[in-house]
Amino acid sequence: MDLFYRSTRSNSDGVKASQAILKGLAEDGGLYMPESIPCLDKSLKEFAEMTYQETAYEIMKLFLTDFTEAELKDCISKAYDSKFDTKQIAPIVEKDNTYFLELFHGATIAFKDMALSILPHLLITSAKKNNVKNEIVILTATSGDTGKAALAGFADVKGTRIIVFYPKNGVSPIQEKQMITQKGENTFVVGITGNFDDAQTGVKQLFGDRALAETMDQAGFQFSSANSINIGRLVPQIVYYVYSYAQLLKTGNIENGEKINIVVPTGNFGNILAAYFAKHMGVPIAKLICASNENKVLYDFFDTGIYDRNRAFVLTSSPSMDILISSNLERLIYLTAGADANRNVEFMKALAAEGKYEISADMRENMKDFYGNYASEQETADTIKTLFEKTGYIIDTHTAVAAAVLSKYKKETNDKTKTVLASTASPFKFTRSVMNAIDTKYDAMEDFALVDELSKIAKVKVPKAIEEIRTAPVLHNTICDKEDMKSVVMKFLGV
Numbered sequence: 293m294d295l296f297y298r299s300t301r302s303n304s305d306g307v308k309a310s311q312a313i314l315k316g317l318a319e320d321g322g323l324y325m326p327e328s329i330p331c332l333d334k335s336l337k338e339f340a341e342m343t344y345q346e347t348a349y350e351i352m353k354l355f356l357t358d359f360t361e362a363e364l365k366d367c368i369s370k371a372y373d374s375k376f377d378t379k380q381i382a383p384i385v386e387k388d389n390t391y392f393l394e395l396f397h398g399a400t401i402a403f404k405d406m407a408l409s410i411l412p413h414l415l416i417t418s419a420k421k422n423n424v425k426n427e428i429v430i431l432t433a434t435s436g437d438t439g440k441a442a443l444a445g446f447a448d449v450k451g452t453r454i455i456v457f458y459p460k461n462g463v464s465p466i467q468e469k470q471m472i473t474q475k476g477e478n479t480f481v482v483g484i485t486g487n488f489d490d491a492q493t494g495v496k497q498l499f500g501d502r503a504l505a506e507t508m509d510q511a512g513f514q515f516s517s518a519n520s521i522n523i524g525r526l527v528p529q530i531v532y533y534v535y536s537y538a539q540l541l542k543t544g545n546i547e548n549g550e551k552i553n554i555v556v557p558t559g560n561f562g563n564i565l566a567a568y569f570a571k572h573m574g575v576p577i578a579k580l581i582c583a584s585n586e587n588k589v590l591y592d593f594f595d596t597g598i599y600d601r602n603r604a605f606v607l608t609s610s611p612s613m614d615i616l617i618s619s620n621l622e623r624l625i626y627l628t629a630g631a632d633a634n635r636n637v638e639f640m641k642a643l644a645a646e647g648k649y650e651i652s653a654d655m656r657e658n659m660k661d662f663y664g665n666y667a668s669e670q671e672t673a674d675t676i677k678t679l680f681e682k683t684g685y686i687i688d689t690h691t692a693v694a695a696a697v698l699s700k701y702k703k704e705t706n707d708k709t710k711t712v713l714a715s716t717a718s719p720f721k722f723t724r725s726v727m728n729a730i731d732t733k734y735d736a737m738e739d740f741a742l743v744d745e746l747s748k749i750a751k752v753k754v755p756k757a758i759e760e761i762r763t764a765p766v767l768h769n770t771i772c773d774k775e776d777m778k779s780v781v782m783k784f785l786g787v
């Protein structure tokens with residue numbers, strides 16, 4: 293029987309997985325949710341014997357029920373191949389009593405690769421299944437990492453084009469260089485004069501523009517989203533949580549059935565939501581620790597039950613988490629409100645109108661799985677330095693936010709539960725912030741000299757993704773105001 297997906301904002305009929313992937317966002321502006329979260333149909337001991345690819349198949353088949361076995365396996369084998377620099381795909385490194393789940397071994401050395409290397413294949417397959425003739429235009433707002441990972445995933449994939457908007461002054465120099473050097477006839481990268489939320493709001497408006505959709509359709513195009521709201525991103529992210537538990541079981545680090553905690557550096561709430569799904573599928577997870585940087589909307593939310601985006605936007609050294617509206621939180625709101633679209637709509641209306649809403653006591657009770665906290669810039673830097681001095685292991689700024697929050701959590705609760713920490717980026721992606729945290733003397737060095745120095749002190753080879761951009765020419769230099777996003781899109785498509 294097929295699993296259907298419903299919008300979080302209306303009680304309209306459900307759609308199949310392939311249709312939800314094609315649409316990205318539901319027509320009413322809501323996010324697609326499966327009617328129920330499926331349970332694992334194999335034991336974790338069986339998972340312990342599986343490769344990453346086999347695990348991916350076992351998880352994804354439960355969600356993407358209208359894909360055939362051959363289709364899914366084809367997508368998986370195209371995604372998780374030699375683009376990753378390790379056969380394990382997502383290896384676990386134990387340091388300082390924490391299991392760092394390294395999600396940065398893909399093409400762009402950040403965790404977005406885990407889902408974005410498979411999304412193009414899921415999308416093309418979905419288009420075929422639904423007899424879509426239009427060319428698919430991926431429209432994405434990025435706070436840094438999604439953009440490059442999406443560009444890398446979609447570049448020169450037949451039947452697709454991709455347009456990426458990023459905040460011109462809100463990403464790291466290496467992140468920007470990665471994007472504006474992107475090859476591929478079907479790629480288009482635009483810097484906007486605004487922050488990530490402006491970019492995301494602009495993209496949402498384009499998706500909601502019916503007249504534009506009509507014009508596009510006549511010209512043989514249709515939009516789709518590669519943002520983390522697409523279930524084609526959410527589902528592949530569940531895989532590594534199951535895989536990490538099974539690997540710890542296999543290596544004897546945990547007993548069968550032993551509960552673990554998971555800590556995730558959080559921005560749009562997609563990655564940690566995948567961990568929540570894993571828990572509800574049957575992985576023994578106790579706490580889901582939601583780590584924020586100084587944009588601590590989520591910490592305040594878990595602390596008070598009030599979501600309030602009315603505050604100054606802070607540019608931090610973990611830019612992929614500089615977010616005031618965490619889109620995927622809507623899915624948790626919907627679930628904890630009893631899968632009640634009408635209740636969810638009221639909150640989302642309040643968020644749009646006043647920038648805030650308050651959830652009820654019963655909903656807070658339903659969120660007990662979560663613990664939220666945040667790390668200041670200083671705490672983040674101190675964490676990088678301390679861990680390096682203690683173990684020689686160097687983590688990036690986002691991962692460090694999670695590590696800092698984990699130590700706060702342990703101090704506060706004295707909880708000794710073994711913990712998996714989602715390491716979301718390679719330190720080479722945020723070299724300057726990372727090296728400055730270790731010693732301010734590094735600030736005098738130029739970007740690529742710093743990269744070499746990091747490689748030396750960490751005793752880690754410079755990743756291919758960084759080597760490639762050292763000398764790559766800039767191929768994209770469009771900059772626009774947030775009001776002009778629509779005309780830029782139309783011009784690129786020639787409509």
Ligand SMILES: *Cc1c(COP(=O)(O)O)cnc(C)c1O
Nearest residue numbers: 437559560561562563612690716
């Ligand atoms: C995107 C990203 C995050 C935040 O993940 P969400 O799923 O948006 O919560 C954290 N760290 C890095 C490096 C990222 O690229």
